[in-house]
Amino acid sequence: MPLPETFDRSLKIAPSILSADFANFGAEIRAVEAQGADWIHVDVMDGHFVPNLTFGPPLVKAIRPHISTVMDVHLMIAPVDPYIEAFADAGADIITAHLEAGAHTHRTLQAIRATGTKAGLALNPGTPVEAAAPLLDLCDLVCLMTVNPGFGGQKFIHSQVAQVRKLREMIGDRETHIEIDGGVDPTTAPLVFEAGADVLVAGSAVFRGGSVENPAPYGENIRAIRASVGVGA
Numbered sequence: 001m002p003l004p005e006t007f008d009r010s011l012k013i014a015p016s017i018l019s020a021d022f023a024n025f026g027a028e029i030r031a032v033e034a035q036g037a038d039w040i041h042v043d044v045m046d047g048h049f050v051p052n053l054t055f056g057p058p059l060v061k062a063i064r065p066h067i068s069t070v071m072d073v074h075l076m077i078a079p080v081d082p083y084i085e086a087f088a089d090a091g092a093d094i095i096t097a098h099l100e101a102g103a104h105t106h107r108t109l110q111a112i113r114a115t116g117t118k119a120g121l122a123l124n125p126g127t128p129v130e131a132a133a134p135l136l137d138l139c140d141l142v143c144l145m146t147v148n149p150g151f152g153g154q155k156f157i158h159s160q161v162a163q164v165r166k167l168r169e170m171i172g173d174r175e176t177h178i179e180i181d182g183g184v185d186p187t188t189a190p191l192v193f194e195a196g197a198d199v200l201v202a203g204s205a206v207f208r209g210g211s212v213e214n215p216a217p218y219g220e221n222i223r224a225i226r227a228s229v230g231v232g233a
Ligand code: DX5
Pocket: 016, 018, 019, 041, 043, 074, 147, 148, 149, 150, 151, 152, 153, 154, 181, 182, 183, 184, 201, 202, 203, 204, 205
């Protein structure tokens, strides 16, 4: 399903399947969507750009029919450009590439949009948000990492909150989502939401305590994040 036609900054919770049962992605996705997920976040890692390996385009294509919300594909790979077509063909709604993954991010974002897919730009915690300024007109989403990418379950880096606030100012009226990825839970979600983020990726804080056989904790965990920012319950 493509993104809605109308842009909005309402809170969206995007569970990361990095914390799901890798032997059962289809059922995990259906369970977490039934429990209130807004988007599904798909972490692709290459063991080179980040020190961990997950999966590639065939797996992303295989899970697409199980996603009825938005498939948000976060590429932690370098190089990116040779694989854009394959992830677009796999059915991604958004493809996010890292600024740090290559010398020609401007070209990468253009290439993503040329496939008809929304383009996202991710920034590591060590990268100043100002570096995104010349690229913002090409971005449907900017993902600020609040951990160093590679693994779920890491500790939120609090110094990133000031960067979220700066980025929100830089974006101005552009219809560009601000996504936060890493260490999001009910204690950190309010900090980034208040600073201007609208898409909150959460892996361990959503999947903890639940399973396909017992999915109710997924819903409780999602509602706890929503409640922490004062949205819904
Ligand atoms: C980190 C990934 C994240 C990760 C988030 O490299 O990009 O999406 O799964 O996991 P938590 O929410 O557990 O920090």
